[in-house]
Amino acid sequence: MKAFDKLPSKIEIFEVGVRDGLQNESRRVSLEDKIFLVQGLLSAGVKRLELGAFVRPDLVPQMADTELVYEAIHQSEIKMGRAKAFALVPNLKGLERAIDAGVTGIAVFTAATESFAKRNIGMSISESLAVFRDVVTEAKRKKLEVRGYVSTAFGCPFEGKVSPKKSLKVAEKLAELGIKEISIGDTIGVATPMGVLNVMVPMLKSIGSEVRLAGHFHDTRGTALANALAAMQIGVSIIDSSAGGLGGCPFAPGATGNLATEDLVYMLDGMGIKSGVSLEKLARTSLEFSKRIGRPITSRYLQAFRTAN
Numbered sequence: 001m002k003a004f005d006k007l008p009s010k011i012e013i014f015e016v017g018v019r020d021g022l023q024n025e026s027r028r029v030s031l032e033d034k035i036f037l038v039q040g041l042l043s044a045g046v047k048r049l050e051l052g053a054f055v056r057p058d059l060v061p062q063m064a065d066t067e068l069v070y071e072a073i074h075q076s077e078i079k080m081g082r083a084k085a086f087a088l089v090p091n092l093k094g095l096e097r098a099i100d101a102g103v104t105g106i107a108v109f110t111a112a113t114e115s116f117a118k119r120n121i122g123m124s125i126s127e128s129l130a131v132f133r134d135v136v137t138e139a140k141r142k143k144l145e146v147r148g149y150v151s152t153a154f155g156c157p158f159e160g161k162v163s164p165k166k167s168l169k170v171a172e173k174l175a176e177l178g179i180k181e182i183s184i185g186d187t188i189g190v191a192t193p194m195g196v197l198n199v200m201v202p203m204l205k206s207i208g209s210e211v212r213l214a215g216h217f218h219d220t221r222g223t224a225l226a227n228a229l230a231a232m233q234i235g236v237s238i239i240d241s242s243a244g245g246l247g248g249c250p251f252a253p254g255a256t257g258n259l260a261t262e263d264l265v266y267m268l269d270g271m272g273i274k275s276g277v278s279l280e281k282l283a284r285t286s287l288e289f290s291k292r293i294g295r296p297i298t299s300r301y302l303q304a305f306r307t308a309n
């Protein structure tokens with residue numbers, strides 16, 4: 001059969017629930033609940049995850065306790081095993097905080113569109129790339145893993161449709177900085193599978209031999225899982241997702257949750273693609289967490305799981 005003939009045999013799930021998932025919550029999520037979520041994700045087999053963001057606490061209050069989440073790791077309240085704990089870092093001040101907190105990896109983040117970059121990080125795209133040059137050099141000196149994000153790669157809340165050439169240029173610039181993993185963000189969930197191919201195939205051709213691409217799809221219009229499958233079919237083997245489908249960006253009006261990790265794992269399991277994540281354990285964690293924070297569940301798998309359990 002020709003369909004799905006290029007799917008990877010294994011997908012690396014990059015879990016963003018604790019960061020992207022919670023950064024936009026209107027109610028404060030306690031440190032205790034965050035620790036519960038992180039530990040549950042790790043117990044379910046998640047190997048790479050974002051634990052927070054070293055950004056301005058006044059702008060993103062939910063991430064203000066990121067240092068404390070890392071402290072919980074060092075005090076062994078959270079047992080990391082061999083898992084890698086990333087955090088967003090926008091500048092040198094963020095990197096200094098990240099290093100002090102003892103991160104194993106950082107993620108720098110910019111955008112394909114100027115208006116979003118300006119509103120999100122207060123910098124133009126080229127300003128952000130200049131800042132990242134120093135951040136990446138210093139992070140590598142400290143032997144940290146570095147990932148980069150290109151937000152609004154498929155559409156922008158302020159500029160509408162985005163030309164794939166624009167997204168490509170920014171991804172290439174991140175690659176020039178020596179970043180080896182670049183996540184391509186559908187920040188407001190407007191992409192469709194054909195759009196994923198239009199944006200990501202040229203990237204794979206241009207930088208695919210030196211960089212691993214990840215797909216970061218928000219599910220605002222219900223296309224995230226289809227987009228993930230499209231990305232996988234062209235050989236992308238890292239997919240970002242968030243437990244329960246939590247998520248959204250405070251600087252992207254209308255953006256809702258990421259692709260739910262449960263929905264992704266259900267599809268992968270059904271197609272015989274390995275992820276190393278236990279769907280049962282993950283679902284139990286997400287259900288309990290959603291109860292704790294009083295948030296309705298958006299993951300379709302979890303809705304079915306809740307009814308059946």
Ligand code: HMG
Nearest residue numbers: 054055056060090093094120121122149151152185187249
């Ligand atoms: P700024 O105000 O332009 O920075 O913020 P500044 O250098 O002008 O400094 C102003 C003040 O902020 C100074 O303090 C700095 O020390 C402080 P003062 O001297 O006035 O007392 N400051 C900081 N404090 C703590 N941590 C820092 C830091 N940097 C400066 N790192 C900045 C620039 C980027 C920090 C700000 O705009 C910011 O924090 N933005 C928040 C960005 C954010 O978290 N967005 C959401 C995540 S991105 C996302 O969701 C998209 C993604 O999921 C992919 C996708 O879906 O597409 C990744």
Ligand code: MG
Nearest residue numbers: 020185187249
């Ligand atoms: Mg996001």
